[in-house]
Amino acid sequence: MTDILSQYKGSTIEDLPTPNFIIDEEKFDRNCTTMLNNIEKLSQECDVPIKFRAHVKTHKTAKGTFKQLGHGLPLAKRITRAILVSTLKEAVELLDYQDRQCLDYIDDISYSLPCCVSEFIPLLSNLSRRVNNFQVFVDNVEHLENLKKFGKPASGKKWSIFIKVDMGTNRAGLACNSSEFLSLLKRLTSPDIKEVVEPYGFYAHAGHSYSSTTINDTQALLMEEIKAVNSAAKVLCSVDPEFDASALTLSVGATPTSNSLKLDDKSTLVRLITAELIGKLEVHCGNYCMYDLQQVATGCVQDYELSGFVLGTVLSSYPSRGELLSNTGVMSLTREASSIKGFGICVDLKQVLTSKEFSREWYVARVSQEHGILKPIRNWSETTLLKLGTKFAVLPQHACITMAQFEYYFVVNSQGVVTDVWVPFQKW
Template sequence: MDYSLQNHRSFIGSKVTDLPTPSFVLSLPTIKKNIERLHQDVGKAGVTLRPHVKTLKSLEVTRLMLGNGKYKRVVASTLSEIRGLLPLAEEGILEEVLYGLPPPASTIPLLEDLRKSTNVQLMIDHEKQLTIVETFAAKNTKSTIKPWDIYIKLDVGSKRAGLPLGSDRLTKLIQRVNGSSAVTLKGFYCHAGHSYGCRTPQEVEDLLTVEINNVLSAAKLVTGDRKLTLSVGATPTAHVVGTLKAAIPENVTLELHAGNFPTNDLQQVATSVIGAEDQAIRVLSEVCSVYPERNEALINAGTIALSKEAGPDPGYGKVVGKPDWAVVRMSQEHGILGEVQTPGSKTAEPERRDVEANFDVGDKVFLNVQHACITAAAFYVYFVVDENDVVVDTWIPWKGW
């Protein structure tokens, strides 16, 4: 049993450096600031918001992302997340949950059971997925079985799930959905996951335009003036939604989906649409040993605590307050702090580049992480701190699938 899971509430009121290591630390002021900024941006842009709950997977942050009921729909990647969200549905804060990947056949009965508590919607990109839903409906003729709301997933360049605009399979799938009594076409969904590769705000804005043009073009493939919801986004493109200038037809609701925006990470900083100060996550680790002969130190945060996600910033985690130092190698439970090249590091004073001048055995070290979503998944407790780095709350995430 994880020690922090048994004793997490006992740390409320403690300084963050008194936490066990490694620990997952969240800045509540930064989270609130990041969420409020996106709420303001979507309001100015005249679009609605569908937060993705995959990053922190907890009731507390989901409530904040939804504005305590201002927005009433989310995306979820796992059944565990949907089950965890049900208290918000009972409160009336949450009304729609989109299952965020084409559903495996084995999940349909489980998702149907969850529909008793909230409106669970499906995302599809293949005719056989529709056949699976239709077959399930035919075998379960209870009056409680109602048509599923369906979003058709478009591929706008990420090459994950989805059909490209112009594909014959997209046209056929729309026709099949329109002719099915088991489903109702709710709209189209795309996700610009490749926006993480952007390096300037203009590149991100251009990709948001591509997303919007794709869903608008797909909507034109649907006959009549049916009301549709067009869902676009990823956290990088969400950060520039305030630049939106597209003309939206009256029968269309444009919504933005994003999940990483409350926390951000080094990958987000690399897109240049946020600053380093917008990162709400740190991993607290501890220096276990120092090796001056190779100018490195060992900490108790490795692959499990940090993940092996990489990014434009060198290393797997960046030491907060020491820009020339990062986790340069890892094993399962330990990482190696080493010197990395940054602007100005070659001309920096020698002390800035010397391991013994920067780290000692027993030191507590904070790390910014490359990918918040993957790092968060490793921890059973999130320690929430205020502006003075005092623990004010603990959040327990939903685990598993």
């Protein structure tokens, strides 16, 4: 997208076409730095190594990923080389970009979708050659049989697997007290499977933490995640008493639960990690670099911490029904929702780059393909009316889904001037 950058570099937000997605780089950097430093602080408080794995699925860009790893962040107190991807394309494109730039930032990749079936195993095998550590996800006995049938991956090592633990969201994974989970572990420890597969660890994601309303709630769910993977590791040790549990990685996280590390009082969490954990703790999350209204609804972040927004334009006005028309329809905002009503909160461009609570006067009440209907949060007569042609920011409900609607993102500095264009590795 060098042509886009050459055309718009140095332009202000007001000069950009709409609808488009904007990233406030200063806030993005701050969010990445805060998460890395919170993990480092927890590690110091526990006096044990705690790994961080950055999920890149929200923005899917190389430059954003490198920031998540800690590069280019002078205040970050640690660097990580581990990422989590939601598509194989993310992994391949990131490694290709890294090679072209002669960089060596990423050396540990987990592919978060349990997909050890014949269509994908050869692709997973090829990817295993490109990094020192590569983990696939397993939550079905047949996955093990498929890996055994294929044999060792192209790396020449054994398949390194994360076993996915279901935290009750019924999306993927197995409950560690289920018969299916026990059957999986028994097969995992059989001699013929051991020849080609080795457990890397257990992985849990508290997806239901997105419905939390306080940061204390999310801390409780973080501890539930840790207890779940720790229990899973104990089951493995009961199946195979000779297994060295200390070698297992116990990976937990979601942006809400990871955000609970901002709390000053982590004494109960620290005791859990230091006194009960039988493996090595890893924290993973991804949305934190951007944030969105779903995260604001959890009570863990403020609206001004969001580092991205959709830029839209007011197109028409309907005073008799108290509504405005914009070009921020479903194709730019999607239909994601949260306890915050509407499909996005509108913010004045003079406010959106600041770091203080935003004034909320308008929200996107309805969307169709290209139409976004704005309604005032209060009465029409009490609201500052937006003139036709006015450009405004929309805070999205779900950044990961919203950003997938755009083929590139304008990156701006704190003055709203375009400094870069980031291109995501979208689709599959």
